[in-house]
Amino acid sequence: MERLLILGTRALAEEVWDLISDMPDFEVTAFVENQDPARCLETLEGLPILWIDDIAAYAATHKAVCALGTTHRSRFIEQAAALGLEFATVVHPTARVSTHSSVGDGTIVSAGVIVATRTQIGRHVFINRGALIGHHTRMGDYVSIMPGANIAGKCNLGDAVYIGIGATVVDGITIGAHSVVGAGSVVTQDVPANVQVVGVPAVIARENISGK
Numbered sequence: 001m002e003r004l005l006i007l008g009t010r011a012l013a014e015e016v017w018d019l020i021s022d023m024p025d026f027e028v029t030a031f032v033e034n035q036d037p038a039r040c041l042e043t044l045e046g047l048p049i050l051w052i053d054d055i056a057a058y059a060a061t062h063k064a065v066c067a068l069g070t071t072h073r074s075r076f077i078e079q080a081a082a083l084g085l086e087f088a089t090v091v092h093p094t095a096r097v098s099t100h101s102s103v104g105d106g107t108i109v110s111a112g113v114i115v116a117t118r119t120q121i122g123r124h125v126f127i128n129r130g131a132l133i134g135h136h137t138r139m140g141d142y143v144s145i146m147p148g149a150n151i152a153g154k155c156n157l158g159d160a161v162y163i164g165i166g167a168t169v170v171d172g173i174t175i176g177a178h179s180v181v182g183a184g185s186v187v188t189q190d191v192p193a194n195v196q197v198v199g200v201p202a203v204i205a206r207e208n209i210s211g212k
Contacts, residue, residue: 001025004088005058007032007076008067009049011041016067019110026088029062030046031130034076039110052079057085065108068125071211074142077106077124087124104141116153128165140177144212158193162212178211186196 002025009031014188020026033039038125042049050058064085079086087106092110096115103109104123113127114160116135126131126143134153143157146165151157155169158177167186176193185202188190196206 001027002088003062004028005030005032005050005055005062005064005080005085006067007034007064007073008079009033009044010067012069013067014045016065016090016108017047019108020065020090022093026090030058032064032080034079052076052083054163055085056079056083059086063088065090066126067107067108068122069128069144069146071142071144073124073126074160077142098135100186119178122159134171146183160211178209180206180209180212 004026006016006028008120017028017178020028021040027131027132030048030050031044032050037051040049040051064080066089068078089103089107091109092111094111095109097115098117100117101115102121103121106124109127110129110184112130116132118135119137121139123140124141127134128147130148131145132150134151140159142160144162148166149163150168152171154172154173160178162180163174164181164183166184167181173187178194179191180196182198185198186200187202191197194209195204196209198205
């Protein structure tokens, strides 16, 4: 059994803890906080909350996953990595990931997700429940895919892309790094980096953004 620390102490951390509780190969032993030291006086799901500066002692015996939906979780992950933590890959048993696809370290694949063949998913990606990822798609690091999103085949998502709940990305689309697709949007054309798109079909609503 591999022992885990969950980076994060808010509602999504409880969701990730619950997902991992279905997986006998993992045991969560603590949560980690990096913003409010007072949180470390509390517990979460009956487990201790550790301050980020104190987790180096766990590096030899634990791995970590990050339970933040924001693409800016890279900051928290980099803090933990600098203290020696390595990262686990968590795939819920109700998810179906093709044996011909790859999933990077630190990535969480939630319940009911389907990842088709020949797809490459980067590091520290969060794929929320019921999302569909098509064949021959490539996804960078720190991508967030929200519940029920449908990414078709042969798509290319850059680092730290955020796909909102229920959004659809049609075949062969490229979405540039740090861009955001609004909830329920339908992307039918390539999206440049650092923009937000919304609507059906999706059009640019904001520019010069950096993920969500």
